[in-house]
Amino acid sequence: MRKPPLLLLTGLALLLLAIAPCRAETPAKTGALPAPDPDNGGITLPPGFRAVVFADNLVVGKDVGALRFLAVAPNGDVYAKTKQGPILALRDTNGDGRADVVKEFGGGGGSGIMFHDGWLYHSTDKDVYRYKYTPGELVPSAAPEHLIVDLPNQRQHESKAFFFDDAGALFVETGSPSNSYGGANDRRFGAKGSDATDFLKIHGGFWRFDPAKPGQHQSDGYHYSTGHRHVVAVAWNPVAHSAFFAMNGRDNLHDVDPEHYSIADGAELPAEEFHQLKEGLNIGWPYTYYDGLQKARMVSPEFGGDGRKRAEAGRYPDPLIAFPAHWAPLQMAYYDGAQFPAKYRGGIFLAFHGSWNRAPLPQRGYNVCFIPFDAAGRPTGDYEIFADGFAGSTNFTSTRDARFRPCGVAVGPDGSLYVGDTEKGRIWRIFYTGDTAPVAAVAAAQPAAATPATPAVAVNTKGRDTYLMLCASCHMPDGSGVPNLQPSLRDSAVVRGGAATLIRSILLGPAAVLPADRPKYSNVMPGFDAALNDAQAADLATYLRQAFGGGAPAVTREQVKAGRSPR
Structure with a gap:
């Protein structure tokens, strides 16, 4: 028999390779665990646990914002939200523990995502949608249903966390776009609070909705709880028949009231509070905070507190657990798997994004x-660090120096735990092997490249003092900013550009001055027109240029006066 020509064989091989991915785009059958990465993908885990990098670089070089929460389908497909972009659908087709198919669908950004009762639900910063889930289908073919419309979205504490109770009701949290309801000086020296009754009617609580009814507004929901600052970490415990949540505590105690709160107080207070959600619950924001060191609920300085004045006894509940300050609890997952040892079953895993506002002290979390949790579904009151080493170092003051920042956490159908990172878009799959052999050492994080020395310049000390009082809590003392919260001022085009734009940005706030399509950040900078006189604003602008503007010319009070004129 005559042999086929080599060119024909090559052509057939190429054809088979071209169609192979189409045939292989089905999830691998569950079975043996994958081979772990030698260093567990750069993190540390308890003995017997290993990890593999399921996916990496999902947000690097893409205009989708940070990677947010995770959900895992019944067949093991993983879904990840992006802060400003689409949902990412990931599939491992060959069982090696790594996603080899990544597809995008949907849009609108946001954080919340989960499977429930045959649907994939997700939330943007103002809406809740759901897709009908068809088993085996990676990207939903059906159009999404728009369940909840136009929730408050004021670009601070805007993520919409949600969960379902065992009766099928949908609960959605609306955060409070404020640090502690401190008025025009919120987060800054001298902030003063006022009656928040009307504000809390539409912010700072959970609302209950019918998940099968499209087109609902907040007013269609039942106001279930109040007194939250912001909650994104929440999970239903089916044993307790109740939800539990962790609240992001307030910031800037020292900045608001340096007379009564030291720099250390600002870094170590207040606690991140862990509570059981009950109907009518009020946990006291903005009037109070929980001091984890004194183990007491305290009056906020905006409302007359001084670090010693305690809240009215019995009015607001103490947390079940007081986590360290500023750790930033994000996604939470109830462990209903059977793969992990018995001690983990029926407990909750909670991802902490890490602090950004402890400087000049090192960041933590x-x-x-x-x-x-015990057999009755009650938390024991303890916690332990399960996965660590994400930051790569324990001695850094800027979040930009952290290697990874945990955010999403979800349990797979085989009992594996998936953890996602916001900044570089890495997802780990953590599993239990029982093997306690030593794990390869995690490479130490490389220090940031040294900044070239610059000639010494005279510093406007009055402007520096104003910057430290009004601006440093968000932009950081060194001007490095905080990813997703406030931009870096180092070599900023606004700082080193025309004086008129910088002046008006300080006086009126960037939103009133800069283009509408500029990059947006969660902490919205207010205008300081009423807070600063011409000389103070000129000193501040001059200091910004000296410290971060590459030697741009000083700003005069006459320029500030002209900048106040209507245009």
């Missing part, structure tokens, strides 16, 4: 904790 950047881990995944495990919260044990």
